[in-house]
Amino acid sequence: MPVNLKLPVAAELSAVAGLELGIAEAGIRKANRKDLLVMRVAAGSTVSGVFTQNRFCAAPVTVCRENLLAKTEIRALVINTGNANAGTGETGMANARATCAALAQQLGIAPDQVLPFSTGVIMEQLPIERLLAGLPKAVAALRGDAWLDAAQAIMTTDTQPKAVSRQVQIGGQAVTISGICKGAGMIRPNMATMLGFIATDARVSQHVLDALTKRAADASFNSITVDGDTSTNDSFIIMATGQSKAPAVTGLLTPEGKAFAAALNEVAIELAQAIVRDGEGATKFITVKVEGGRDAEECRKVGYAIGHSPLVKTAFFASDPNLGRILAAVGYAGIADLDQTKIDLYLDDVLVAKDGGRDPAYKEEDGQRVMKQSEITVRVVLNRGDAARTLWTCDFSHEYVSINADYRS
Amino acid sequence: MPVNLKLPVAAELSAVAGLELGIAEAGIRKANRKDLLVMRVAAGSTVSGVFTQNRFCAAPVTVCRENLLAKTEIRALVINTGNANAGTGETGMANARATCAALAQQLGIAPDQVLPFSTGVIMEQLPIERLLAGLPKAVAALRGDAWLDAAQAIMTTDTQPKAVSRQVQIGGQAVTISGICKGAGMIRPNMATMLGFIATDARVSQHVLDALTKRAADASFNSITVDGDTSTNDSFIIMATGQSKAPAVTGLLTPEGKAFAAALNEVAIELAQAIVRDGEGATKFITVKVEGGRDAEECRKVGYAIGHSPLVKTAFFASDPNLGRILAAVGYAGIADLDQTKIDLYLDDVLVAKDGGRDPAYKEEDGQRVMKQSEITVRVVLNRGDAARTLWTCDFSHEYVSINADYRS
Numbered sequence: 001m002p003v004n005l006k007l008p009v010a011a012e013l014s015a016v017a018g019l020e021l022g023i024a025e026a027g028i029r030k031a032n033r034k035d036l037l038v039m040r041v042a043a044g045s046t047v048s049g050v051f052t053q054n055r056f057c058a059a060p061v062t063v064c065r066e067n068l069l070a071k072t073e074i075r076a077l078v079i080n081t082g083n084a085n086a087g088t089g090e091t092g093m094a095n096a097r098a099t100c101a102a103l104a105q106q107l108g109i110a111p112d113q114v115l116p117f118s119t120g121v122i123m124e125q126l127p128i129e130r131l132l133a134g135l136p137k138a139v140a141a142l143r144g145d146a147w148l149d150a151a152q153a154i155m156t157t158d159t160q161p162k163a164v165s166r167q168v169q170i171g172g173q174a175v176t177i178s179g180i181c182k183g184a185g186m187i188r189p190n191m192a193t194m195l196g197f198i199a200t201d202a203r204v205s206q207h208v209l210d211a212l213t214k215r216a217a218d219a220s221f222n223s224i225t226v227d228g229d230t231s232t233n234d235s236f237i238i239m240a241t242g243q244s245k246a247p248a249v250t251g252l253l254t255p256e257g258k259a260f261a262a263a264l265n266e267v268a269i270e271l272a273q274a275i276v277r278d279g280e281g282a283t284k285f286i287t288v289k290v291e292g293g294r295d296a297e298e299c300r301k302v303g304y305a306i307g308h309s310p311l312v313k314t315a316f317f318a319s320d321p322n323l324g325r326i327l328a329a330v331g332y333a334g335i336a337d338l339d340q341t342k343i344d345l346y347l348d349d350v351l352v353a354k355d356g357g358r359d360p361a362y363k364e365e366d367g368q369r370v371m372k373q374s375e376i377t378v379r380v381v382l383n384r385g386d387a388a389r390t391l392w393t394c395d396f397s398h399e400y401v402s403i404n405a406d407y408r409s
Numbered sequence: 410m411p412v413n414l415k416l417p418v419a420a421e422l423s424a425v426a427g428l429e430l431g432i433a434e435a436g437i438r439k440a441n442r443k444d445l446l447v448m449r450v451a452a453g454s455t456v457s458g459v460f461t462q463n464r465f466c467a468a469p470v471t472v473c474r475e476n477l478l479a480k481t482e483i484r485a486l487v488i489n490t491g492n493a494n495a496g497t498g499e500t501g502m503a504n505a506r507a508t509c510a511a512l513a514q515q516l517g518i519a520p521d522q523v524l525p526f527s528t529g530v531i532m533e534q535l536p537i538e539r540l541l542a543g544l545p546k547a548v549a550a551l552r553g554d555a556w557l558d559a560a561q562a563i564m565t566t567d568t569q570p571k572a573v574s575r576q577v578q579i580g581g582q583a584v585t586i587s588g589i590c591k592g593a594g595m596i597r598p599n600m601a602t603m604l605g606f607i608a609t610d611a612r613v614s615q616h617v618l619d620a621l622t623k624r625a626a627d628a629s630f631n632s633i634t635v636d637g638d639t640s641t642n643d644s645f646i647i648m649a650t651g652q653s654k655a656p657a658v659t660g661l662l663t664p665e666g667k668a669f670a671a672a673l674n675e676v677a678i679e680l681a682q683a684i685v686r687d688g689e690g691a692t693k694f695i696t697v698k699v700e701g702g703r704d705a706e707e708c709r710k711v712g713y714a715i716g717h718s719p720l721v722k723t724a725f726f727a728s729d730p731n732l733g734r735i736l737a738a739v740g741y742a743g744i745a746d747l748d749q750t751k752i753d754l755y756l757d758d759v760l761v762a763k764d765g766g767r768d769p770a771y772k773e774e775d776g777q778r779v780m781k782q783s784e785i786t787v788r789v790v791l792n793r794g795d796a797a798r799t800l801w802t803c804d805f806s807h808e809y810v811s812i813n814a815d816y817r818s
Contacts (some may be wrong), residue, residue: 055747056740056765087736089750089766122733123767186720186737227719229734230741310636310719310805311595311813318814324531325638327496328595331465332639338464341498356465357498358532396719401807404720405727 001159003285003374003394005277008148008163014176015144016199018042018241022142023153026134028127029082029120034153036131038138039077039197040107045241046206047074048213049115052189052234058086059096060116061233067100067112075109077237078138079117079195080131081154081182086232087123095126102132106139119156119182119195119233151180154195157403158184162274168263170256173246175202177263181271185280185404187226188308189217189234196221196236196271202260203242204249211252212261213238220268223391226279227400228308238264276392281399284316285375288391292382298335299389302380305333306393313396316376321367323352330380339384346379347371410568412694412783412803414686417557417572423585424553425608427451427650431551432562435543437536438491438529443562445540447547448486448606449516454650455615456483457622458524461598461643467495468505469525470642476509476521484518486646487547488526488604489540490563490591495641496532504535511541515548528565528591528604528642560589563604566812567593571683577672579665582655584611586672590680594689594813596635597717598626598643605630605645605680611669612651613658620661621670622647629677632800635688636809637717647673685801690808693725694784697800701791707744708798711789714742715802722805725785730776732761739789748793755788756780 019041026036041047049068051061067074078099085092100114118126151161165178179198204212217236242248249256277285288306293299306312309329315322326345331338345353347370352362370376428450435445450456458477460470476483487508494501509523527535560570574587588607613621626645651657658665686694697715702708715721718738724731735754740747754762756779761771779785 054737054740055742055744056736056749056752084733087733087762087766089764092766121731122737123762124733125767186734188741229718229720229737232733232737232740309638310809311638314810314813317810320814322530324493324496324533324641325595327465328463328531328638328641331463331641332597333464335464340465343465353496353532355498357496357501358534396810398807398810400719401723401726401805401810404723405729 002278003282005160005274007160008151010148012165013147013163014165014167014178016176016178016241017201017243018045019199019239020142020144021146021150022138023146023149024134024137024141026080027130028080034149035081036134036138037079037150037153038103038142040142041075041239042241042243043073043075045239046204046209047237047239048209049235049237050213050217052231054230054232056087056232058084058118058233059088059092060085060118061235062093063096063100064115064235067115070112072110072112074115075113076103076107077115077117078103079154081119081156083118083120083124083126084122084233085118085126088125091125095128098128099131102135106135115237117195117235119154122232147178147180154180154182156182157280158182158278160278162271164267164270166263166267168259170202170246170259173244175200175244175246175260177267179267179271181275183275184278185227186229186231187224187275187279188228188230189221189224198267199239199241201241201244202246202249204240208249208252208257209238209240212264215261216264216268219265220272224272224276225304225307225391225393226276273392276394279394280403281397282394283397284395286316286393286395287377288393289377289379289388290382291379291388292384293387294385295387296389299387301335302330302333303389303391305329306378307391310396316395317397319371321364321371323347323367326378327353342383344381344383348377411687412691414569414683416569417560419557421574422556422572423574423576423587425585425587425650426610426652427454428608428648429551429553430555430559431547432555432558433543433546433550435489436539437489443558444490445543445547446488446559446562447512447551449551450484450648451650451652452482452484454648455613455618456646456648457618458644458646459622459626461640463639463641465496465641467493467527467642468497468501469494469527470644471502472505472509473524473644476524479521481519481521483524484522485512485516486524486526487512488563490565491529492527492533492535493529493531493642494527494535497534500534504537507537508540511544515544524646526604526644528563531641556587556589563589563591565591566689567591567687569687571680571687573676573679575672575676577668579611579655579668582653584609584653584655584669586676588676588680590684592684593687594636595638595640596633596684596688597637597639598630598633607676608648608650610650610653611655611658613649617658617661617666618647618649621673624670625673625677628674629681633681633685634713634716634800634802635685682801685803688803689812690806691803692806693804695725695802695804696786697802698786698788698797699791700788700797701793702796703794704796705798708796710744711739711742712798712800714738715787716800719805725804726806728780730773730780732756732776735787736762751792753790753792757786
C-alpha cells in the first residue's frame with residue numbers, strides 16, 4: 001500500500017501541445033498488459049536528459065547518450081517495461097538500435113532521432129520480435145491526452161501509476177508541464193533517476209534546458225532512496241515543445257527562467273516523492289532534513305546514511321523510537337572530522353538528542369507518538385555550517401523482502 | 410538459525426597462561442543472564458586494539474583510546490552487554506570512567522590500566538549502580554578456563570556464542586591463541602569490528618602486536634558485513650601474555666612472525682565468519698571474491714556493493730538466480746572508469762556472465778542449483794589488474810526485519 005499517494009485522474013492531467021503518447025500491449029514479459037509506450041515530439045522542440053551513473057548501464061542508456069550527443073533533433077522516445085536490456089552484451093546493443101530503427105522508419109525520421117528506454121528484469125535478452133511487432137500499434141494510438149495510460153505502461157513493481165501536471169503563467173501566458181515516472185525498488189538514483197519523463201509546451205533554449213534538467217534531477221530524483229540500489233537504467237528526460245504562447249525561457253535568472261524552474265522542480269519533486277510513497281513495501285514516508293553542514297555534499301552523505309540504514313528503516317517500520325540508530329548512521333556517514341558533541345536530533349517537533357546525547361527532557365512517549373505517524377520528518381542539525389539538504393525515503397518492511405524474493409516469479 | 414556454525418565446546422577452548430576471565434549476572438538489561446565479563450591480563454603482557462571509525466563512537470571506545478595512548482600497561486578489560494553507552498553525552502563518559510576506577514580499585518591497579526567495552530541498545534544511560542554492584546562477583550569468579558562462559562556473557566542478538574582456539578608451534582614450542590567475539594546486526598566493521606577479543610601466550614613486542622592487530626582485523630572483521638551499519642562500539646583487542654616457552658615474536662617477516670600471524674589470522678577469520686553465519690536472520694553464508702582489480706581498495710568497494718545490496722541479499726534468501734542484480738551492484742560500486750564489457754561473473758563453478766553479458770551457455774537451472782546451497786561463492790572478475798579481495802556476508806530475510814523491528818521489546 002503506497003503511503004498517501006493520490007491515484008492520478010486522467011481528467012487532471014494536461015496534454016502538452018506538440019507531444020503525443022501511444023501505448024500498446026506487446027507481451028514483452030506478460031500478456032494483456034500495457035508495456036510499450038511511444039512518445040512523439042514535434043519538430044522544433046528541445047530535449048535534455050540525465051542518466052544513471054551505474055557503470056553497468058543498460059544498452060538503451062548507451063544509445064540515448066550517443067543520440068543526445070549526436071546533436072540531431074530528438075523526435076521520439078520508445079519505452080518498454082518487463083525487460084531492462086541490461087547485462088545483455090552486444091545482442092542488447094543491437095536490439096536497442098533495432099528498436100530505434102524500426103520506430104524511425106514508421107515515423108519518417110532518422111534512427112538517431114529516437115531515444116530508447118527499457119525497464120524490468122536484468123540480464124535477459126529483450127524479446128525483440130514482440131517489441132517490434134508492438135510498435136505499429138503504439139504509433140497508431142498516438143494522441144495528446146494519454147498521460148495516465150502512459151504512466152501505467154511504464155510500471156514494473158509500482159502499485160500505482162505516477163503522473164503530475166502543473167500550469168504556470170510566464171509573461172502572462174499559460175505554460176503546461178506534465179510528467180510521468182515509474183520505480184519502486186532498485187531506487188537510489190545517482191545524478192539521474194528511474195524512468196522519469198516531463199514534457200512542457202514552454203519554449204526553452206537547449207543550454208537552459210540542459211541546466212534546468214540537471215537542477216530538477218538534483219532537487220527531486222537525486223534526493224530519494226528506497227533501498228540504496230542504483231539502477232542500471234535510470235533516465236530522466238525533459239522535452240520542451242515551445243508551442244505555448246509564452247515568451248521563451250532563455251536564461252536561468254530571468255523572471256521567466258525562475259518561474260519556469262520553480263514549476264518544473266515542483267513537478268519533478270512530486271514525481272520523485274511518488275516513487276518513495278510507492279516504494280516496495282513502504283508503510284511510512286520519511287523526510288530527512290540535514291542542516292548546519294559545511295556544504296550540501298556532507299549533508300547529502302548524512303541523509304543517505306540515515307536513509308539507507310536497514311536498522312533505521314526497520315525501526316520506522318516497527319514504529320519503535322530506537323533513535324540511537326539514527327545517531328549511529330550520522331556517525332558513519334563519512335564526515336572525518338565530525339564532532340558528535342555538537343549534534344542535535346529532532347523527530348518532527350520533538351528534540352530527541354542535544355549535543356550528541358539523549359536530551360534529558362526527551363520522553364519515550366513523545367518519540368513513540370511521532371513514530372506512529374505515516375509521515376515523519378527526521379531533522380539532524382550538525383552545527384558546523386550553513387548548508388542544508390533534504391532527502392526522502394521510506395521504511396523497510398517484511399513486504400520489501402517478499403516483493404524482492406518473488407520478483408521474477 | 411545460524412548457517413553451519415558449530416556450537417563451541419568448553420573442553421575444546423584452551424586457557425591462555427596469564428589471562429583470567431570472570432563472569433557475573435549484573436542485571437544490566439535483563440535479569441538472570443550473564444552480562445558482565447572481566448578479563449585480567451598478567452603483568453608483562455602486551456595489548457593492542459583497533460576501534461570503530463564511526464564518528465559517533467561510544468563513551469567506552471573513547472576511554473579505550475585514551476588509555477591505550479597513555480602507554481600504561483593494560484592489566485584488565487571490562488565488558489558489559491545490554492547497553493552500548495553510546496549517544497549518552499557527558500554522563501556516559503563519567504559512567505565509563507567510574508567503571509574503570511571501580512575495577513582498578515578491586516584489582517589493585519590504576520584506572521587507566523583498564524579498557525572498558527559496552528554493547529547493546531544505543532542512547533540510553535548505563536545502569537551504573539547495577540554494573541558496579543556486579544564487578545566484585547565477576548572478579549571473584551576469575552579463572553583461566555572460562556572462555557565459553559565469556560563468549561556467552563557478551564552476546565546480544567547473537568543466537569550462539571562464538572569462540573575459537575588454535576595452537577601453533579613456534580621455535581618448537583606450543584603457543585595458544587584463544588578468542589571470542591559477538592555480533593549479529595549493525596555489522597559492517599570499518600577498520601575495526603564488533604567486540605572481538607583474542608588472547609595468546611606468545612611473547613610479542615608492542616610494535617609487532619600493533620601491526621599484527623591491524624592486519625588480522627583487515628583480513629577478518631574488516632571483511633564482513635551483515636547489514637552495512639557500522640556500529641558505534643566496534644572494538645577488537647589482542648592480548649599477548651608472553652607466558653609460553655616459545656621465542657618472542659619480534660618481527661613480521663621472521664619465521665616466528667609468519668607462523669604466528671598465520672595462526673592469528675585463522676582465529677580472527679573464523680571468529681569474523683561466525684558473526685556472518687549468525688547474522689540476524691541469515692539463511693545463507695555468501696563468500697564474495699572480487700578478482701582482477703587494479704588495487705585491493707576497488708575490489709573491496711565492489712565486494713561491499715554486492716554484500717550490501719538489499720536486492721542481491723533478498724535474491725539469495727529466495728534462492729532466485731536473479732543475478733543481473735549482482736552486475737548492477739558491480740556497476741554502482743564507485744569505480745569511475747569501469748568497463749562493463751570486461752566483467753565476468755561466476756556463481757561457484759558456474760560461468761553466468763562473460764564480457765559483461767549473460768554467457769550464451771549459461772542455463773538458469775545451473776544458477777538455481779547453486780542458489781539453493783547454504784554456502785555460495787560469488788566470483789567477480791574485473792579483468793583490469795591483479796588485485797583481489799574476499800569478503801563474507803549473508804542473505805536478507807523476513808527474520809532480519811522481525812528481529813530489528815522487535816529488538817528493544
